[in-house]
Structures are given as structure tokens and as C-alpha cells.
Amino acid sequence: CHVWALLTLLIMCVYILLSAVTEELRKHSWSGIPREVRPITWRLLSGYLPANEERRELVLRRKREEYFGFIEQYYHSRTDDHYKDTYRQIHIDIPRTNPLIPLFQQPVVQEVFERILFIWAIRHPASGYVQGINDLVTPFFVVFLSEFVTEDVENFEVAALPLDTQRNIEADSFWCMSKLLDGIQDNYTFAQPGIQNKVKALEELVSRIDEDIHNHFKKYEVEYLQFAFRWMNNLLMRELPLRCTIRLWDTYQAEAEGFSHFHLYVCAAFLIEWRKEILSMVDFQGLLMLLQNLPTIHWGNEEVGLLLAEAYRLKYMFADAPSHYKR
16 A cells, blocks of 8 residues: 555656646747757647657657558548548648748658648548648648758758658658647537637637727728638648748747637737738728738748737736627
8 A cells, every 4th residue: 555655656746747847848938949959849849749758769659650550541541432532632732732832842742741631631530621731731840851951941852861751750740730630620620610719709809909900890891701710720821931830839839728729819919910001901902912911921030929929918918808808
């Protein structure tokens, strides 16, 4: 009995210690993670890699084998009647994923994405594959690739890497994307209720933060769904350069419910960022064109840092007082 009590106490102590280590890592990651340590940090923050260092190698090996077990078990079924529509949609969407970045136009990379998305879809029948999920693989793939590439990742020939390395990048991207989607799966189930609710929450929040913008949209009959659906569906990936998305995700993974809850405040801060331009537009067409093509091409870490600081301020003001943004 005494031994069991000691053992239980020891396990609790180890658990508390590992939780404290993870919490410390989150705190340091919030303001951005250095490129050299980003791959291992993302694996840890996503919950894919255990905090216990001794278990990491074993867990990685097991999870990578498990993923390629899924490939062997399911990937041949992509031509079956039951799955061919899913596969066809994935096959159509992948070339449209970051079309201006050479990395994603390489056949070897497109095949990796096809496998990742198809396996995820058939293992999650409640949602299956939905357009937008294809974007969510790219930051993980680029970050895990950067572990082996010193030059410009966006122009790197992936086929030049050893096959084992390619397989590890693929498996890790699959598992980390899966962990992310576990937290936001209602965004992608039938009728996408998660996104509908988040767009509504954004509208309510903006009506409290900046009544001028809110009334301006009303005056010119701009619906939040017309621009913010994409912001929620693609986590702002279509609005920002990839380097900015990666920096944004450092914080999302460090923040509790970063992708599901904090993202709402980032979207509100992002909208307010363009206040002057929005209020200068005096017709529906001009407003929608602006909101769907916001000029962020030259954005970098500094702009993302300011955006996140403003989002944090909004969350601090409104998150614990939902009555502030409820009508």
C-alpha cells in the first residue's frame, strides 16, 4: 500500500513537472519562436510530441509507422465509388493551394498533400474533406521541411531529400494538422456551424469595438459572411503571406484555444487595422473588393506582432465579459 502511494505521488510529481515545462514553453513561444527550434516546439505545443524527452523517439517512430499503416490500409480505396468524389475534390484543390509558391507546385509535394488529406477525410466521416482544410497542411509542412533546409524553403526541391526524411515530414504534418482540426472540427461538419457561429460572434464583437465600421457595413449592405467566412474557414491564410501565417501560428499554439477562440479576436483586430480604408469606401463593390484583397503582401513579423498585441488587448477586454458584445 505504502509503495503504491509513493508511486502515485511520484507519477503526480512527474505530471506536474511536465505540465509546468509545457506551460513555460507556451509562455516563451507566444511572442514568436526562433526558426531553428520551431519544428520541435510546434510538435510539443500541438501535443504530438510528449514533454517527457525519454519517450519522444519511441512516440515519433510509433506515430509515423501508424500513419503509413493508414496509407497501406486505405489509400488504394480513393478510386472506390464511396470515396472517389472526396479524392477528386482534393485532387482539384491541391494545385490551388498557394499557387504562387513553387514548392507547392512540385508533383512530389502535391502527392504528399493528397495522401494526408485523403487519410484525414476518411478517418473523420462526420466532416469528411471540406475546401479550406487543404490550406491547413501547408504551415506544418513548411516548418517541418525547414528542419532540413537552410536556404529558401519556398523554392526547395523536396525530391532531393532522402525518402525517409520525406516520409517523416509527411507523417508529422498529418498528425499535427489532425491535432489542430480536433479543436475546430465543427468548422467543417455539415453546414459548417462552427464558422457560422464565429462569423456571428465577430459581427457582435465589432459592433461593440467599432460602431463606425459596423454601421458602415450596414449602410452599404455588406454582410460579414461575405468576407469573414474565408477568414474563419482558412484561418486568415488567404489574407496573409505564408511567413506571417507561420508567425501567427506560433502564438495560436501557445495560446489556450488559439485556433478556436483567440482567432476571433485576431480577426477583429485585423478588421480594425483597415479602419481608414474601409470608411473611405462608399459603395458595396469597393468595400467587398477591399475586404477580399487586403494589401498585406509586405507584412512581416512586426505587423503580425502588433496585430496579436491588439487581439490580446481585445480578448482581455471582452472575453471574460461576453455581455460586452451581446446585444
